[in-house]
Amino acid sequence: MDDLERAILDYVRREYLEEDDDRQVGLETPLITGGIVDSFSMVSLKRFLERKNDIEIPDAEATPAAFDSVRSIAALVRRVAARRVPV
Amino acid sequence: MAYPEPLKERFRRGLEEIRAAGLYKQERILHGPQDVRVEVEFPAGELPRPVINLCANNYLGLSSHPRVLAAARAGLEARGYGMSSVRFICGTQDLHRRLEERLTGFLGTEDTLLFPSCMDANAGVFEALFGEQDVLIADRLVHASIVDGMRLAKAQTDTYKHSDMGHLEEKLAEHLDKRARVVVTDGVFSMDGDLAKLDEIVALAEKYDALVFVDDSHATGFIGARGRGTHEAKGVLGRVDLLTTTLGKALGGASGGCVSGRSELVETCRQRARPYLFSNSVPPVIVAAALEVLDLIEESTARRDRLEENTRLWRRLLVEAGFDVKPGESPIVPIMLYNARLAQDFARDLFEEGVFVVGFFFPVVPKGQARIRTQVSAGHERAHLERALEAFVAVGRRHGVLGLGKREIVERFGA
Known part of the structure; x- marks a missing residue:
């Protein structure tokens, strides 16, 4: 697990799991289809990723599929960050 | 033809998937007005049977006043x-x-x-x-x-x-x-x-x-x-x-x-x-x-006062009997069973015992949080709630959940 994946995983656990929630969340755990993150909550995750990584994720790429696991989210962030034009 | 076979097949398959997942909803048919005791036909085609109703939103008992x-x-x-x-x-x-x-x-x-x-x-x-x-x-x-x-x-x-x-x-x-x-x-x-x-x-x-x-x-x-x-x-x-x-x-x-x-x-x-x-x-x-x-x-506040008393009584009876009841003060009293199949079986068995409730599970509640939701009414007499408790205890014993908390129920039945 790299730093990006760890940061996303920490955020997901902190933001979406209740105190008494004993579900295990790992890199491949389905977040959307697994009922951990819903479409409204996805917005806060997107905002966290954008702020932390100084990127803007286009709405067309912020799909439930792309947000369905920590690993796929990290891949999305890397893709978007790679396109960033230095200013 | 405006309703081609592939489209029809798509919907047939969708319904089959709902059945296979155990999520198919069947209506229970009431033969009479809404009340704390109702005659219910379920499954469709069966003779209606009298049951105590613990699943209506008829909190003040005014639906047929x-x-x-x-x-x-x-x-x-x-x-x-x-x-x-x-x-x-x-x-x-x-x-x-x-x-x-x-x-x-x-x-x-x-x-x-x-x-x-x-x-x-x-x-x-x-x-x-x-x-x-x-x-x-x-x-x-x-x-x-x-x-x-x-x-x-x-x-x-x-x-x-x-x-x-x-x-x-x-x-x-x-x-x-x-x-x-x-x-x-x-x-x-x-x-x-x-x-x-x-x-x-x-x-x-x-x-x-x-x-x-x-x-x-x-x-x-x-x-x-x-x-x-x-x-x-x-x-x-x-x-x-x-x-x-x-x-x-x-x-x-x-x-x-x-x-x-x-x-x-x-x-x-x-x-x-x-x-x-x-x-x-x-x-x-x-x-x-x-x-x-x-x-x-x-x-008069008599009806809401009666509802409050009934709610306190129902909660106390369930807790004393050893059920895992979500704490609260409203007449919505959830009995936690955590496992979806168990919640469905429990509701079915209660119906056999003369108590009308419904099991709720994902996606209506979060995964691993399946439950029986009971709703108290001002129209319930103490005798209705005591009779309902007898049924709950009988079914609870049958499934071996009395006195068990979340961890034990999940260990035994899965989440």
Whole structure:
């Protein structure tokens, strides 16, 4: 697990799991289809990723599929960050 | 052919998948009026059997009250059956305005607008009032109709953990740059039966200059000392900006709902809320009966007091018998079973024992949180609840869950 994946995983656990929630969340755990993150909550995750990584994720790429696991989210962030034009 | 075979096959397969997943809903058919004891045909085709009803929203037992029926008959005679119009064309009678004024007084707000249902009120209110520069911040356990209403709006959305005031405050601070912030919550949460911390929510909203929206469908008529709702129970009457509620539960249980609150907000809904603009008026018979229900509730608190006593008794009986009951103070009393199959089997066995309840599981409640939701009514006699408990204990013993907590139930049955 790299730093990006760890940061996303920490955020997901902190933001979406209740105190008494004993579900295990790992890199491949389905977040959307697994009922951990819903479409409204996805917005806060997107905002966290954008702020932390100084990127803007286009709405067309912020799909439930792309947000369905920590690993796929990290891949999305890397893709978007790679396109960033230095200013 | 307009209905080609592949399309038909797609829907057939979809229905099969619902069955295979154990999520297929079958209607239970009542042979008689709604009451605390009903004759139910289930499965369809079986002979109806008498059961104690613990799953109706008939909190005050008014669904078939003689005075409500008489008022409905009188309303039918005096104002007719249907309006054949939306409100703003020729569908507004004096009765509609009178009911809106009565609800405004009862709820302690500034104005009220009737909708065909609270589902419609929730579907219309956010889209009518809030736009892209605003944010709706909802408790994660709000009712599905609020979720749908938020989806229809152009406003930004966010959520906070259920009743977690620290998390809500973080979100309010994070969204200080928005034109308007709206905290969105149920008053009483329909699946857990707990009350929103409206006193704390209102205080946070005032601190962060936010509006408060409450759906009080599972509270209006019986929560609070005079049954005004969650805002009365939590001491914030007059400090909730937007409230939606229903006539379809404690207030007679027919149908109809409303948006109530700050006058400019309600009037904007009158101008712009699409379910109000494009669907028929609430029928006069329902409006007349609802006025009588408000008379009954305002004349005496005896029914809501009785409901409170019944709720305390039912909770105590279940806990003493060894069930894992979600704590709370509303007449929604969930018995936690965690496992979806167990919840379904438990409800089926209770029906065999003469008690009518329904098991709830994902996606209605979170995964691993399956339960039997029971709902107490002022109409229940002590004997009904004691008889129901006997059935619960018999079925509980059969499945071996008495005295077990979450960990033990999950170990035995899986989550």
